[in-house]
Ligand SMILES: O=c1ccn([C@@H]2O[C@H](COP(=O)(O)OP(=O)(O)O)[C@@H](O)[C@H]2O)c(=O)[nH]1
């Protein structure tokens with residue numbers, strides 16, 4: 001036991017993630033890249049994750065993911081509490097109980113916590129940096145959305161730029177390194193009508209106290225977001241180290257195992273079905289793990305899929321708790337009327353679906369993990385964003401990455417099936433569609449280059465490992481330098497911001 005503990009503390013990094021699959025998996029993949037450079041890695045998250053992992057698989061334990069040890073602490077709520085519907089209460093209780101429960105976990109598992117090289121946290125659990133201070137351990141943040149979102153929030157919550165207000169809700173926002181943004185392009189948490197008070201509070205504290213983080217790493221790559229990454233480098237730099245997606249999507253060794261957790265059991269039969277479809281023919285539709293679409297919007301999508309008469313694969317994840325009037329459910333006529341045209345599953349093996357040659361395009365809510373997986377698969381997107389970062393991600397897809405189109409809402413906030421049908425034709429037929437596919441393939445190649453040996457992301461990981469393991473850096477404290485793998489940020493390291 002004493003020997004195991006000694007090993008755990010030697011060259012060890014502890015990752016701490018919020019409980020959602022889209023937050024844990026990029027952290028685990030970062031862990032895998034650190035482990036490949038000789039670092040011992042554990043990941044701590046809340047008990048609800050262990051519960052979901054055990055429910056989704058036949059395995060009797062949830063203690064390791066490809067060499068990364070998993071540790072769990074309580075968020076202060078019972079396992080059957082509906083966290084999604086009571087978001088503000090959840091974030092509040094997590095913020096109150098998380099720090100002491102994580103601190104107790106560290107005490108229990110590490111005899112000398114001070115020896116930990118670093119704690120790495122993500123944005124929804126920013127209080128991890130206070131636990132790091134308690135134990136005198138350096139702290140890094142893995143930013144799990146586009147670097148654009150990091151720059152927007154940094155400027156908004158430090159009041160460096162003007163954003164919409166109740167008196168001027170329609171103002172256009174102009175920020176360095178980004179296109180002009182209207183209110184429908186901005187993250188929902190910065191808008192005056194955002195109903196979730198916990199997030200502006202959390203982000204204000206986070207972005208006004210960034211000095212607690214010695215490093216900010218980003219799940220993105222320099223070549224994808226260079227203008228906005230350069231634009232923030234003199235304020236508080238972010239070092240892109242992604243895309244943190246399965247190795248198979250990055251053209252890496254097919255034998256390399258992915259580091260990820262599955263909170264829902266995926267239906268593998270859709271892969272057999274895809275294999276029977278013509279190349280580049282299938283419309284893949286999914287809105288991720290959290291979004292539940294109102295019945296009217298489900299109806300519009302169903303009608304559009306039926307009318308375009310193309311094969312489709314639609315993920316309809318049953319809501320975990322009861323929803324109002326048919327939200328998240330298929331219209332009653334749909335399965336019968338499209339039975340020879342497509343498949344509906346409750347949860348798909350998404351990364352295998354996106355890289356399948358039969359898939360032509362993806363109608364998506366624009367969660368950042370889904371977007372990165374699509375970029376790495378080289379296919380175009382149809383954006384239907386809902387909340388948080390998704391509207392801005394949609395703006396990036398259309399106006400910056402130029403790999404897709406966006407479903408425009410009607411004045412009453414609904415969508416029409418005709419508009420969806422038009423979007424499908426736009427990404428599948430004609431010269432504009434061909435250009436989108438070309439752009440998507442070019443970004444896929446850039447993503448592979450970034451993570452390959454000596455690529456921009458690989459170099460940033462190397463630098464991070466060098467800095468967390470370097471004794472004199474630990475003692476003297478590190479300057480917060482940006483991405484040193486390209487010229488734009490060299491001046492930052494000279495100044496030692
Ligand atoms: O049927 C599905 C739908 C989604 N995902 C995975 O769930 C994650 C969703 O993360 P994202 O950030 O896109 O959205 P969120 O679900 O967090 O809103 C991605 O890694 C997807 O590959 C999946 O495996 N199967």
Ligand SMILES: O=C(/C=C/c1ccccc1)O[C@@H]1O[C@H](CO)[C@@H](O)[C@H](O)[C@H]1O
Nearest residue numbers: 020022084144145367368369388389390
């Ligand atoms: O994964 C989430 C979690 C949101 C959540 C769930 C329950 C209670 C509070 C919050 O959000 C997704 O994260 C992705 C990465 O940050 C992001 O790109 C997606 O848009 C979010 O849906």
